[in-house]
Amino acid sequence: MMDINDSETQLDEPLAPKRTRLEEFWRLFKQNRLAILGLVFFIIFFCAALIGLTLTAGANPVFDPALVRLQEKLRPPLAKPNLDSLLPSEIPTLGLYLFGTDDLGRDVFARMLQGAWVSLTVGFVAVGIAVIIGIFMGGIAGYYGQRHIRVDQLIIAALFILGAVSLIAGLVFVSSAFFICAAAGIWVSLYVGNSVKETSAALWKRFWHKNTLSIDTVIMRFVDIMLCFPSFFLILTVVALLPASIYNIMIVIGLTSWMGTTRFVRAEFLSLREQDFVAAARALGLNNFRIIFRHMMPNAVAPVLVSATIGIASAILTEAGLSFLGFGVPPPHATWGNILSDGKRFIFDAPWLTFVPGIAILIVVLSFNLFGEGLRDVLNPKLRERQ
Amino acid sequence: MLSFIGRSIIQKIVTLFFVSIVSFLIIHLAPGEPSQVDPLNPKFTPEMVERFREAFHLDQPLYVQYLYFYRDLFTGKTISWKDNQSVLKKIWERFLNSLPLFIVGTILTWTISFPVGIRSAIFRGDFYDRSATFFSYLLISIPGFFFAYILIIFVVTHFHVPVIGMETFGIGDTSWSHIAMDRIWHLLLPSILGATAGIAVLSRYVRSQMLEVEGQDYVRTAKAKGLSPDQVHYKHALRNALLPFVTMFGLILPGLIGGSVIIESIFSWPGMGRMAYEAILARDYPVILTVNFVSAVLVLAGTFISDLLYLVVDPRIRL
Numbered sequence: 001m002m003d004i005n006d007s008e009t010q011l012d013e014p015l016a017p018k019r020t021r022l023e024e025f026w027r028l029f030k031q032n033r034l035a036i037l038g039l040v041f042f043i044i045f046f047c048a049a050l051i052g053l054t055l056t057a058g059a060n061p062v063f064d065p066a067l068v069r070l071q072e073k074l075r076p077p078l079a080k081p082n083l084d085s086l087l088p089s090e091i092p093t094l095g096l097y098l099f100g101t102d103d104l105g106r107d108v109f110a111r112m113l114q115g116a117w118v119s120l121t122v123g124f125v126a127v128g129i130a131v132i133i134g135i136f137m138g139g140i141a142g143y144y145g146q147r148h149i150r151v152d153q154l155i156i157a158a159l160f161i162l163g164a165v166s167l168i169a170g171l172v173f174v175s176s177a178f179f180i181c182a183a184a185g186i187w188v189s190l191y192v193g194n195s196v197k198e199t200s201a202a203l204w205k206r207f208w209h210k211n212t213l214s215i216d217t218v219i220m221r222f223v224d225i226m227l228c229f230p231s232f233f234l235i236l237t238v239v240a241l242l243p244a245s246i247y248n249i250m251i252v253i254g255l256t257s258w259m260g261t262t263r264f265v266r267a268e269f270l271s272l273r274e275q276d277f278v279a280a281a282r283a284l285g286l287n288n289f290r291i292i293f294r295h296m297m298p299n300a301v302a303p304v305l306v307s308a309t310i311g312i313a314s315a316i317l318t319e320a321g322l323s324f325l326g327f328g329v330p331p332p333h334a335t336w337g338n339i340l341s342d343g344k345r346f347i348f349d350a351p352w353l354t355f356v357p358g359i360a361i362l363i364v365v366l367s368f369n370l371f372g373e374g375l376r377d378v379l380n381p382k383l384r385e386r387q
Numbered sequence: 388m389l390s391f392i393g394r395s396i397i398q399k400i401v402t403l404f405f406v407s408i409v410s411f412l413i414i415h416l417a418p419g420e421p422s423q424v425d426p427l428n429p430k431f432t433p434e435m436v437e438r439f440r441e442a443f444h445l446d447q448p449l450y451v452q453y454l455y456f457y458r459d460l461f462t463g464k465t466i467s468w469k470d471n472q473s474v475l476k477k478i479w480e481r482f483l484n485s486l487p488l489f490i491v492g493t494i495l496t497w498t499i500s501f502p503v504g505i506r507s508a509i510f511r512g513d514f515y516d517r518s519a520t521f522f523s524y525l526l527i528s529i530p531g532f533f534f535a536y537i538l539i540i541f542v543v544t545h546f547h548v549p550v551i552g553m554e555t556f557g558i559g560d561t562s563w564s565h566i567a568m569d570r571i572w573h574l575l576l577p578s579i580l581g582a583t584a585g586i587a588v589l590s591r592y593v594r595s596q597m598l599e600v601e602g603q604d605y606v607r608t609a610k611a612k613g614l615s616p617d618q619v620h621y622k623h624a625l626r627n628a629l630l631p632f633v634t635m636f637g638l639i640l641p642g643l644i645g646g647s648v649i650i651e652s653i654f655s656w657p658g659m660g661r662m663a664y665e666a667i668l669a670r671d672y673p674v675i676l677t678v679n680f681v682s683a684v685l686v687l688a689g690t691f692i693s694d695l696l697y698l699v700v701d702p703r704i705r706l
Contacts, residue, residue: 228406228683240667241417317530321649324532358533366528
């Protein structure tokens, strides 16, 4: 007994990985200087957004982004406040206007801090929504894709959708009729499914259970449909029609940008489900849920992570563009886009109103892009083997 | 081949049908009604609103509105709610304005990104490659509107030329060369801005394609048998690396109508994007839906063309 154990440890010793996965990851990541730079800026931005949220919120904030000092308007960056003309409560906390003031004499530094949180949450929430939908749809398409939808299921789903649509359109009576039909459909299909022996029902059953489209086809055609819309135009339309709120923007950006993730996850799942470890997991009798989330998802997550990082960058850009056009967060609240949009009228007199938010957006988006590309290199298994 | 064409055309038509339904639902299920756009306007009496609703079938159920709208669209009779003009005519006029921007932007994108990408691939890892990489990330990350203002400040303060609009306001009767130069100056900045993101993305893509081909065995063979570097790079490698880009000609088609809302707003350029933006603000549903529909048609046509081009160009694909 002792012998066997000894020999096993001897065998294991040279084979055991010298570094953990995380250490290996970090070692590769360190070599990419641009990606490190991106990570550093990302952390700075994250801290700034958190600090900005705590210091600019509340009834009596440390930095008040909404405080109007008309006598101090359009002061350049690093200007000292004119102490004679200000009330003690109006003196900026830092003792100077770090990024200058805008046309109403509001402190741009405080407004930038407030706006950082908007950019951060829009980026993360929108991409979070997109990734969740993408993983869900892609996972179903990749794992269950070969199954077919039967005629009865198709009819029931169609009835439910029609019911929901007419409910939204305000036709309560019609929608309840559709829902009753759908419930009846469920009952019929269960009934027909159970009564196998009756010969008179055989024809019906064959019709009801006829395979139509595969799940994969349905989901991927839906992705194709969504890709037909010009995305910024669609987002603009929806945001303009809905009441102005930051949550609407997050949701709309999320709902219009999940298609890429779906494609990645589906492609990964299609190749993973044929591999031996999935077959082994299935042979062990694990349920589908566990196979998908514990065994397949960790292997499919690398491209999703990369596209999510780059997605955050583009969500921040989209939000800035929307704010710039005057949609989105209602005015007194500052976002980087609307600081720039307000400042464009003073572009020659007060260029800092354009440059401060513009450069901030540029740096944040650039850091996310660089970090994402660094992740792509590190998570690429081909590269890992080579080194 | 024929069966492939037939199948994909049918598939695209089905997709288009669903796109038309989805876009119609998105617009019409959003809260608020177009007849309530301007409640403060004294001309909008309840009778006017009622007549308006009746004239544009807004009092009918949604599916009837849907049928009316697409019947009008296919017979070319759709009219804008804002000014009662034919939508297709309006779009055509704006399209002609956007066309020069699109053409110049596309030419800039394709002529700049190829040399940059190829050079980066050939001199992989040296200073030129690294700075090109960094600049392409910079160009992807810069917000278009911010870049626009940087360029405006630069051009206006250094060259003293006006750049907003399609031509200088009230330029009047001057020599044709003056007018031509004026048009070119006005065209230049918006097209550069429209091309920046494209240049950055495409040059990265060219670089990665080229790198992939440069690693192939036949390129090593070509080097080994003593061909000059130019011949290896441009005759053996480049020709094969170009293959995927042929298909991209189809994919630039949607850019024809997309226009850039932001850039056209900044430069007061009366193009497609600006018209779409104004239509959104005015809740001019026929214009919004038509722009959406036309752009969906262009996307589908673009993918179809790129599939066909792939078939023609790549002998390895056989149906």
